[in-house]
Amino acid sequence: MTKSDSPRQGDRLGLGDPMRPFGDSTTGWLLSQAMHGMHAVDAQGRHAYRQAVAALRERSGELLATLKQIEDRLSPDSYLVEWSLHYILADLEDPALIPTLVATAVRKVAERNRDMQACERPEDSQVLVQIMAVEALERLVKREKQQAIRALLEVVEAQPHLAVRQPAVQTLLQADPTLAEKLRELLPEGQRFILDLKRVPVEYLNAPIHPAEFRPCPARPGAAPRLKEHRTSPHICTNPWKEG
């Protein structure tokens, strides 16, 4: 990302060549196919995603080397691609990936400049990659419980950032509630409250709005246009013989 200056008038954006991080190997190609299919919502697309994941499981031996090659080709702020790769790795549920997942989860998070006026920043995206790595470890608890627990404890010990540490703690407590005391020792006093956090139902998560805050804009259009219906059968029966 580069910039020259930032006055009020419209800016000019040029796009660089698209990233091609997956290389020419079969494993790289399968990872790219999985990434293209991971947002599918139709049965065919979801099936293609599952097929790519199944094929990747068969190539476990090449996966780590391919991931390293991809990582080397990515720019430092390729958080979307990195997050997607870790989402796919979670679906693989391969214990051989544990060291890779731990390495991601314990990366140092960039220090937040509190003087800067910016609500959301790139480090928020970086943290999501690390949380995805923790959730991939969570998926492994049911397959390799002791190994996964050791890995998650390593994350709790080495990663001070609360947004990454908290889901690791939550997973550990679910996997083995007797770990509470050990976790209490690992956590600094100011973060021990996360041992008591509970998931709340969505109904609790309201955003109160007072009628005084309603600001109707009559000059603007209202709700979004209705979606076109996708019909798979005739709308009305035009066959008089069937209508009797």
Added chain:
Amino acid sequence: MASCTYTVPDLGSSGDNLYGPRICDQAFIDWAWDAHDFDQGDWDEGFGYEAVCDMTQPLGRTLAGIWCLNYSAEDYWNEDYSLDILHWGCRYVRENIDELDARCGDGIAFAKTQTAVIGDAWTQLYLPFFYLNGVSLRAGTLVHESRHAGGKGHDHGNNDSSWEYNGAWRWQVAWLAWFVFAGQRTSDALKTVARQRANAIINTNFTTHPGFTI
């Protein structure tokens, strides 16, 4: 005028390959353009005005966030404020964000909103908003900025002091959470990242931790 360059990540990684065909609809584009007060001068010169359906460019990616914001409730046409924020978040965004502009930015901030108290009212979206956020998180950022546009800033630096403050971070968490639990017409992956982002906000953007996760 600032100039900037960017290398676009794989469209499969952000969900733009799912939402791209959806936004590429003249009726939706015309509606969204008027409803959010886009102006050509703020979205041309490489930001997408000339190629709205090109999901490598900022305008298409912003429209994807707007589509997600407006069509994720099952009964999306019901925007009554008595319902949950998944229903009316899109309406609040339309009614409070004065105009939506694209800019290069400083490479750090995702977005910024200025209210009319200072001068012109606008919400500017920057490169990290377009290229570091997946589609569902763009929708969440728009809800966040609309809360600022409605006059509610942060009360403790860039943090909200508490959940009870009812600020932009709470609204963003609430929208993301409802998207996770009740969102329609989207992928499991976009829900997963929305849940993670909501929890990350809960863990880092309230000075007094709200005391729960989603």
